[in-house]
Amino acid sequence: MALLTDAAIQAAINAKTKPLGALGRIESLAADIARFQNTLRPRMERCGLIIFAADHGIAGKGVSKFPQAVTRQMVLNFLAGGAAANVFAATSGVSLRVVDAGVAGDPIIHSRLISRRIAPGTASSLHGPAMTPAQLSAALAAGKALAEEGNDDALAFGEMGIANTSAATLIGHKLTGDPISALTGRGTGLDDAALARKTEILARAAARTPDNLSAEEALIQYGGFEIAMMAGAMLGAAGAGRMILVDGFIATAAALAAARLDPATRRAMIFAHISPEPGHQHLLAALDAAPLLSLGMRLGEGTGALLAWPLVRAAAAMLRDMASFEDAGVSGPA
Numbered sequence: 001m002a003l004l005t006d007a008a009i010q011a012a013i014n015a016k017t018k019p020l021g022a023l024g025r026i027e028s029l030a031a032d033i034a035r036f037q038n039t040l041r042p043r044m045e046r047c048g049l050i051i052f053a054a055d056h057g058i059a060g061k062g063v064s065k066f067p068q069a070v071t072r073q074m075v076l077n078f079l080a081g082g083a084a085a086n087v088f089a090a091t092s093g094v095s096l097r098v099v100d101a102g103v104a105g106d107p108i109i110h111s112r113l114i115s116r117r118i119a120p121g122t123a124s125s126l127h128g129p130a131m132t133p134a135q136l137s138a139a140l141a142a143g144k145a146l147a148e149e150g151n152d153d154a155l156a157f158g159e160m161g162i163a164n165t166s167a168a169t170l171i172g173h174k175l176t177g178d179p180i181s182a183l184t185g186r187g188t189g190l191d192d193a194a195l196a197r198k199t200e201i202l203a204r205a206a207a208r209t210p211d212n213l214s215a216e217e218a219l220i221q222y223g224g225f226e227i228a229m230m231a232g233a234m235l236g237a238a239g240a241g242r243m244i245l246v247d248g249f250i251a252t253a254a255a256l257a258a259a260r261l262d263p264a265t266r267r268a269m270i271f272a273h274i275s276p277e278p279g280h281q282h283l284l285a286a287l288d289a290a291p292l293l294s295l296g297m298r299l300g301e302g303t304g305a306l307l308a309w310p311l312v313r314a315a316a317a318m319l320r321d322m323a324s325f326e327d328a329g330v331s332g333p334a
């Protein structure tokens, strides 16, 4: 089918029974959806959330307020239905899959857990690469395959991994060139002294490698398995014609890596919210992204993406189902 022009999409939005521009940001969201699906009758009925969980070798260096064991404990909480992501998935009408991408310790055995374990946590990126090239390939491929399953119109991606704000900061630094000091934040709630220590540790880890890295190399050197698998899932979702709901700081690091691996992935992305983690605005700027919500949320798990889903659904329904001035016999501007 011929490619819809931006002018044709805008004309369809402008013809709806409302003053010009009166639905604000919902109008540009509808335009993004129409452009991606190449139709003026876009479909946004089904959304699935995939939460990727993994551990980080750098967690042992005191960069998080919480112990590494919380990653595993939260996976069990997701499976029991007790996390914020479970609650918001239910209120937003989103289905949820939980993936072990590489949680430390023995494999978690549970009938509803999807096991795609690359290894029981990455190596510490303070002293060497977090993962091998073969582990990166396996993580990207596993994520891609998961996103290709099912018949969702959109996929939201969440993560759980103690110390993964450190991984996202280092990846973000190597992909944007913005300084570690500007990107590093409190994560799960570090105090001033601990934040200064984290910044110093991340600066040492960053100094190990050249200034600018390819997305592959940044993921190998600093990535988590959950971040790499999420990047693979984003590539898979875009390739399968599903839109991507990008969550917070860590998910946006995965999105930036995915967009560098395949620039065509960017068109599939909807940016759900902005987190107070200071690096998030840098990554959003590198992606030229305007997030929908600003709620002061910094939880991860896909919680911001879950809250944005009803807006995405409404935007598509507006373009598909709203009457035009002509359809409804409503007078245009005087």
Ligand SMILES: O=C(O)c1ccc[n+]([C@@H]2O[C@H](COP(=O)([O-])O)[C@@H](O)[C@H]2O)c1
Pocket: 063, 064, 065, 066, 159, 160, 161, 162, 163, 164, 165, 166, 186, 187, 188, 189, 247, 248, 249, 250, 251, 275, 276, 277, 280, 297, 298, 299, 300, 301
């Ligand atoms: O999504 C965000 O913007 C976000 C910001 C700060 C923290 N988090 C979550 O907190 C964990 C990482 O924090 P930290 O301090 O252990 O690096 C990880 O499980 C993330 O899901 C998430």
Ligand SMILES: Cc1cc2nc[nH]c2cc1C
Pocket: 066, 070, 074, 159, 160, 161, 188, 299, 300, 301
């Ligand atoms: C309790 C807790 C829940 C989380 N969910 C995502 N990251 C998290 C980090 C902690 C510490």
